[in-house]
Amino acid sequence: MAAHSRGHPAMRERGFSPAGTSPYWWIRPCAGSILFLSLLFLFLFTAAAASAAAPEEEKFTEELLLRPLPDRKALAYFHFRSSAPPAASVGRHHHLFPKAISQLVKKYHISELELSFTQGRWNYEQWGGFDPMSTNNAKPPGVELWGFKLNEGNLRYGALPREAVCTENLTPWLKLLPYRDKAGIASLLYRPSIYKGYYHSQKLKLRSSQSLGIILDQTLTVVLQPNTVSGEQLHSNHGQLQPNWSMRHLFNRKLSGKCLVSKSSRVFIEVDKGIVDNVNKSGSDLSWSNEFFVLSNSPDKLIKGQNHVEIQSSFLYVYDASNYTEEKPLDVGITWKLPLVWTCTPSPFHASRFLMGSGNERGSIALSFMSTNLHKQISGSPTDCSIKAVIFQVVPWYVKVYYHSLEIFIDGSRKTVSEVVDKIHVIPSEDKLLPGTLEMLLRFPCSMQSGTLTLDFDRGFLHIDEYPPDANQGFDIPSALVSFPEFSSARSYPEIDPVLGSPLLENFQEDSVVKSYTEVLLVPLTTPDFSMPYNVITFTCTVLALYFGSLLNALRRRIGEEERELKKTVVILKKWQLLASILYRKFVDELF
Amino acid sequence: MAFGRRSPRSSRHPPALAIVTALLLAFLFSAAASSTDAMHNNNWAVLVCTSRFWFNYRHMANTLSLYRTVKRLGIPDERIILMLADDMACNPRNSYPAQVFNNENHQLNLYGDNVEVDYRGYEVTVENFLRVLTGRHESAVPRSKRVLSDEGSHILLYMTGHGGDEFLKFQDSEELQSHDLADAVKQMKEKHRFKELLIMVDTCQAATLFSQLQSPGVLAIGSSMKGENSYSHHLDSDIGVSVVDRFTYYTLAFFEKLNMYSNASLNSLFTSYNPSMLMSTAYYRMDLYERPLNEVPVTNFFGSVMKTLHTDSAYTGFLAAHDYATPLSVGDNLDDHFMLKDRSTPRRSNIEKEAQLTPHGWTEVLLEQLEGKNTDTVVMYGLGGMGILLALSTWLSM
Numbered sequence: 001m002a003a004h005s006r007g008h009p010a011m012r013e014r015g016f017s018p019a020g021t022s023p024y025w026w027i028r029p030c031a032g033s034i035l036f037l038s039l040l041f042l043f044l045f046t047a048a049a050a051s052a053a054a055p056e057e058e059k060f061t062e063e064l065l066l067r068p069l070p071d072r073k074a075l076a077y078f079h080f081r082s083s084a085p086p087a088a089s090v091g092r093h094h095h096l097f098p099k100a101i102s103q104l105v106k107k108y109h110i111s112e113l114e115l116s117f118t119q120g121r122w123n124y125e126q127w128g129g130f131d132p133m134s135t136n137n138a139k140p141p142g143v144e145l146w147g148f149k150l151n152e153g154n155l156r157y158g159a160l161p162r163e164a165v166c167t168e169n170l171t172p173w174l175k176l177l178p179y180r181d182k183a184g185i186a187s188l189l190y191r192p193s194i195y196k197g198y199y200h201s202q203k204l205k206l207r208s209s210q211s212l213g214i215i216l217d218q219t220l221t222v223v224l225q226p227n228t229v230s231g232e233q234l235h236s237n238h239g240q241l242q243p244n245w246s247m248r249h250l251f252n253r254k255l256s257g258k259c260l261v262s263k264s265s266r267v268f269i270e271v272d273k274g275i276v277d278n279v280n281k282s283g284s285d286l287s288w289s290n291e292f293f294v295l296s297n298s299p300d301k302l303i304k305g306q307n308h309v310e311i312q313s314s315f316l317y318v319y320d321a322s323n324y325t326e327e328k329p330l331d332v333g334i335t336w337k338l339p340l341v342w343t344c345t346p347s348p349f350h351a352s353r354f355l356m357g358s359g360n361e362r363g364s365i366a367l368s369f370m371s372t373n374l375h376k377q378i379s380g381s382p383t384d385c386s387i388k389a390v391i392f393q394v395v396p397w398y399v400k401v402y403y404h405s406l407e408i409f410i411d412g413s414r415k416t417v418s419e420v421v422d423k424i425h426v427i428p429s430e431d432k433l434l435p436g437t438l439e440m441l442l443r444f445p446c447s448m449q450s451g452t453l454t455l456d457f458d459r460g461f462l463h464i465d466e467y468p469p470d471a472n473q474g475f476d477i478p479s480a481l482v483s484f485p486e487f488s489s490a491r492s493y494p495e496i497d498p499v500l501g502s503p504l505l506e507n508f509q510e511d512s513v514v515k516s517y518t519e520v521l522l523v524p525l526t527t528p529d530f531s532m533p534y535n536v537i538t539f540t541c542t543v544l545a546l547y548f549g550s551l552l553n554a555l556r557r558r559i560g561e562e563e564r565e566l567k568k569t570v571v572i573l574k575k576w577q578l579l580a581s582i583l584y585r586k587f588v589d590e591l592f
Numbered sequence: 593m594a595f596g597r598r599s600p601r602s603s604r605h606p607p608a609l610a611i612v613t614a615l616l617l618a619f620l621f622s623a624a625a626s627s628t629d630a631m632h633n634n635n636w637a638v639l640v641c642t643s644r645f646w647f648n649y650r651h652m653a654n655t656l657s658l659y660r661t662v663k664r665l666g667i668p669d670e671r672i673i674l675m676l677a678d679d680m681a682c683n684p685r686n687s688y689p690a691q692v693f694n695n696e697n698h699q700l701n702l703y704g705d706n707v708e709v710d711y712r713g714y715e716v717t718v719e720n721f722l723r724v725l726t727g728r729h730e731s732a733v734p735r736s737k738r739v740l741s742d743e744g745s746h747i748l749l750y751m752t753g754h755g756g757d758e759f760l761k762f763q764d765s766e767e768l769q770s771h772d773l774a775d776a777v778k779q780m781k782e783k784h785r786f787k788e789l790l791i792m793v794d795t796c797q798a799a800t801l802f803s804q805l806q807s808p809g810v811l812a813i814g815s816s817m818k819g820e821n822s823y824s825h826h827l828d829s830d831i832g833v834s835v836v837d838r839f840t841y842y843t844l845a846f847f848e849k850l851n852m853y854s855n856a857s858l859n860s861l862f863t864s865y866n867p868s869m870l871m872s873t874a875y876y877r878m879d880l881y882e883r884p885l886n887e888v889p890v891t892n893f894f895g896s897v898m899k900t901l902h903t904d905s906a907y908t909g910f911l912a913a914h915d916y917a918t919p920l921s922v923g924d925n926l927d928d929h930f931m932l933k934d935r936s937t938p939r940r941s942n943i944e945k946e947a948q949l950t951p952h953g954w955t956e957v958l959l960e961q962l963e964g965k966n967t968d969t970v971v972m973y974g975l976g977g978m979g980i981l982l983a984l985s986t987w988l989s990m
């Protein structure tokens with residue numbers, strides 16, 4: 001018991017004896033140092049591994065590109081990219097990437113998705129049809145959806161040509177950004193100036209793969225008329241200066257710093273090929289202050305862009321928004337000194353679409369191509385060349401297209417279909433279920449000035465419940481997509497540092513073919529008289545009421561009763577007659 | 593003899609008898625008081641504009657004015673269903689894109705920066721409206737398009753457009769009739785989708801639209817009576833059409849003076865309408881509504897104001913409702929609302945409420961037995977009747 005109170009003697013011996021008394025005293029510090037060193041190595045190793053796996057984290061970048069357009073307007077292009085690493089490394093926790101998108105991708109195994117909301121028509125004649133901006137960001141009016149699923153070769157396409165796009169569509173789009181519109185470049189989005197523009201298109205592009213994770217690109221393309229105070233500015237040479245504008249004129253506010261969670265935040269001012277050629281021709285260089293125009297701030301970087309045949313096609317002035325703060329905001333703008341007129345490079349053919357025919361029974365869709373003689377600029381004028389064009393068109397089921405009635409006219413003369421069409425793929429429509437799809441690969445001669453395709457159709461009938469409330473406006477056929485697979489709109493920027501890490505420029509460097517969308521067609525269908533159901537019910541009920549009323553009346557009547565009624569009236573009448581005759585006799589007697 | 597012998601006993605039993613009947617009566621009163629069982633704990637707003645075309649700009653402005661008011665006073669977008677039948681802000685005829693005004697001074701942009709429209713354009717139909725009210729949606733309908741209310745919700749339903757005797761016109765092609773609306777409200781009541789409902793209608797002959805309602809807990813106000821038209825307030829010569837209706841204009845005039853902390857009552861709102869200014873009689877019916885209107889603050893429907901209960905003890909979550917050993921320190925104000933309660937707790941808070949009025953142990957056991965039948969006053973009365981019978985038989989057997 002005494003041993004218990006004092007502790008077990010054996011334990012005391014084996015207890016913590018002071019250093020130096022045990023024979024293995026040197027092991028402990030050695031062991032301790034070995035342990036410490038191993039821990040240190042482990043720490044360093046994980047740190048190295050973490051830094052090596054630095055791409056394994058979510059990233060967000062924001063960029064803005066401004067460009068003057070030849071018809072006195074300005075283009076503003078907002079680009080936001082969020083990327084999430086592959087799921088295995090990061091699990092389900094997101095701190096920058098919107099969770100709704102990652103859930104969507106995981107549930108439906110989406111490999112690529114593009115959803116755009118557009119109002120207005122991209123003016124290919126004035127604003128260009130050959131550069132990456134018009135190829136990727138010129139979208140048809142309304143809503144358009146392209147989608148691919150993983151491990152499936154099918155393309156899913158949908159279009160709503162008449163969907164109105166307004167602030168309420170921008171609100172959920174902005175909610176996908178880490179700071180919404182409270183900070184960074186998205187704070188420039190002044191709604192009245194966006195929706196006052198000539199064209200605005202918000203787009204969401206999603207790409208996902210096992211190796212790269214998910215990349216979400218959100219872009220907003222706006223073509224604005226800058227509201228400059230000065231009206232027409234005349235130059236001494238009787239030319240007209242382009243309007244001077246800055247971010248304040250476009251968005252009513254200045255950029256007061258970058259979004260804190262974004263990896264980089266840049267503003268680009270781009271002058272495209274037309275301006276570059278003019279400036280080079282007059283002998284001056286493209287510094288930020290030259291004889292044609294001067295920018296309001298000195299840029300942080302200058303980048304030269306080239307098109308796919310290595311001709312200089314654009315020049316970019318880069319501003320880093322992290323150098324600016326609330327006290328010293330960024331308000332970059334352009335002031336013109338000499339009048340300048342230029343054109344943007346168009347696509348090889350201007351494609352447009354219209355309806356032919358009259359009446360409510362049948363009509364024709366016509367697709368016309370007008371040459372812009374681009375091939376002469378690019379590759380001289382060889383005699384025996386041809387330009388390939390691919391047409392993709394979706395037609396709703398109530399416009400019943402007769403694909404056998406396809407006719408092709410080149411420069412006014414009719415050609416057989418097999419001369420011009422290399423491939424044609426048709427998915428016919430099914431009533432009330434499927435729209436009809438048409439895909440064609442055509443080969444036009446380079447020397448063609450104008451070409452037209454026509455297709456006949458019949459107008460279908462809809463059930464009375466399927467008409468929208470404003471049925472007399474008509475129904476829409478979504479835009480057709482015309483692409484030219486031999487022409488690439490990709491840009492290259494040979495002088496930039498690949499570590500610049502600009503997703504906007506990466507997108508411009510991606511290989512993409514020249515595409516353009518045609519107009520949406522409005523087809524008036526026969527509308528029924530919507531008051532007819534009411535009229536029919538009223539008439540039928542009246543007729544039935546009259547019939548049953550008279551039938552019941554007739555059935556209720558009894559034969560004998562009528563005769564008795566008749567007798568009664570006759571008796572009463574006779575009595576009155578008797579009375580009348582007595583009175584008359586009396587009266588006559590009195591008189592005579 | 594029997595009389596003489598009975599009197600000393602009857603003098604002994606009345607105290608026991610009185611106690612038993614008093615307990616029973618108190619219990620019955622508490623049962624009767626618990627007919628509105630759940631606590632008010634959230635607010636919803638369903639704002640519907642049923643008119644299409646540019647010349648009906650004022651109906652859109654009416655609805656957006658209410659939307660702005662309701663958001664300003666605290667109801668978040670998640671609990672507002674906004675149905676706009678046409679697009680006015682980005683209409684090609686609107687010379688002020690992305691802006692909707694309800695006054696010709698253009699001081700207030702009702703559209704703002706964060707508007708969220710749940711049903712737009714062709715989606716605003718009578719079918720979708722009734723689905724929103726009754727909650728009978730197809731499974732693919734997203735949550736933002738549903739009214740996810742429960743038995744503790746107060747719902748504000750505002751409708752504007754063109755209407756007539758017992759109907760409201762939807763988009764110039766179909767009608768909502770008063771008996772359809774009454775049926776939907778009845779379904780809502782059966783499914784416990786609201787605690788109280790305020791219907792506000794701004795159309796011609798608006799009062800006829802809610803003439804068929806019979807569900808309890810519903811309050812309704814219309815801008816005009818049968819045979820009267822409702823008029824627009826003024827024309828904006830810049831926009832080119834009338835921009836607001838009179839009834840909504842004066843409603844907004846009332847609300848612009850308020851903020852979230854005001855306790856103006858519904859009575860002051862309803863009596864603020866002047867028939868000569870409205871050029872119609874704003875008629876309201878409160879026969880289905882049991883609370884007196886001067887005690888109901890407007891933020892009960894138009895805002896989202898929750899009172900908080902301060903407790904000195906640590907927050908023990910749901911255990912607090914059952915743990916009578918540590919009662920809440922604010923014992924006198926149990927009518928105040930609790931923050932952040934979910935569906936299961938109104939029953940427990942009800943138990944607490946009744947525990948205050950009657951001895952703890954007995955009613956708790958009894959109500960535990962009756963879980964799920966919270967408004968079953970018949971059972972309560974039956975029990976009371978049995979108790980009375982027992983008392984009577986005891987008295988008779990003396």
